[in-house]
Amino acid sequence: MDASSTETFVAHRNLLFTVAYGMLGSAADAEDVLQETWLRWAGVDAERVADRRAYLVRITTRQALNRLRALKRRREAYVGQWLPEPVLTAPDVADDVELAESVSMAMLVVLERLAPTERAVFVLREVFDVGYGEIAAAVGKSPAAVRQIAHRARRHVAARRPLRAVSAAENRAAVESFRRALETGDPQELLDVLAPDVVLLSDGGGVKQAAPEPVVGADRLIAFYRGGLEGALTCEPATVNGGPALLVRLDGELDGVMAVRVEDGRVAGLYYVRNPAKLRHVAGGTPLALRSA
Structure with missing residues (x-):
């Protein structure tokens, strides 16, 4: 070469x-x-x-x-719920709204529901704006078939994706309140920052404790949190997959990565990855890009 x-x-x-x-x-x-x-x-x-x-x-x-x-x-x-492998990203990824949304934990969870070819077509067309002809050559379909697949994938994703983008200031305020509430363990502080219909998805990979199904509702989430995390808990704010997250440590050791989705100033979604095999890319920033250098 x-x-x-x-x-x-x-x-x-x-x-x-x-x-x-x-x-x-x-x-x-x-x-x-x-x-x-x-x-x-x-x-x-x-x-x-x-x-x-x-x-x-x-x-x-x-x-x-x-x-x-x-x-x-x-x-x-897979044992329990499967979540994407979180990657620590530089703050500038969060500044690129299009890129941040495309690699967010929430979006990747939605994309997991698509069939493989649907996912490939959606990612190439909607995220990277690749032409239908190029996509057809890549996935082994005709351009007409790719257009139909893209339409079907867009419809599926639109029905499940987060409703709106949240400002960086709104994210920071909600995540900081949530961090303090987690560290103090105060149930009322948690209720104040959690949306009533908050949803927690957790992934332990059969190695660490995690909820086998989504935990829905602030009260249920608090009960799960209090019963599942033992030890001195500390949380470090981070940018993961282009969005706000907490690196959760128990007795000083990294326990997991909790990506946070904020809506209307409150925490509406949590994606907690505890599977040790998925925590290798939170030690250093991962370069992501929608365009070439």
Whole structure:
């Protein structure tokens, strides 16, 4: 492989990782897909490729789609609720509203409900604005079929996605109030900051305690929290998947990552990942991008 081909891959790497992560919801699997993409790109005569970005996105999509089909079968046997692997992101990701929404825990949970090809088409079209012809080549469908799949996927996502974006100031205020309430354990403080119909999704992977089904309602959530977290609890604000989150520690050890969704100034959704296998990407910032460098 010549230097030009290497430079091309490096220039598009963050974009390709974000494509794979959006399709898979797993940073570890996205990295594996990038490695597979690199190996295939190394065998290509890049001088004969008219649009290198499109070609790399096509390779990445095909590899991610193959992996997603295999992951779907494994996730059906997953112990308890499955949540995406959280990634610690730089604050500037949160500043890019389009990018932050596309990789948010809430959006990735919604995308998990789509069939593999629907998810691939939605991510490429709605998130990265890839043309129908390019998507058709990537997923092995006709452009007409891709248009129908995109329409169906948009309808499914629109019915489940969060209603509106929340300002950074509103997020900070609600998350800070929630952090204080968690650390003090005061039930009234928690009731004050939680929406009455708040929903908690938790993922322990069969290794740590987690609710097997969504916990709905402030009272039920408080009861679950008080019965499931033992030890001296501290919370550190962080930006995870482009949105507000808390790194939760028990007796000084990282217990999990809790992504927070805020609506109308109160906490409306919590995504608590306790599975140790999914906490490897919260030690350092993960580069995500909707466009190439």
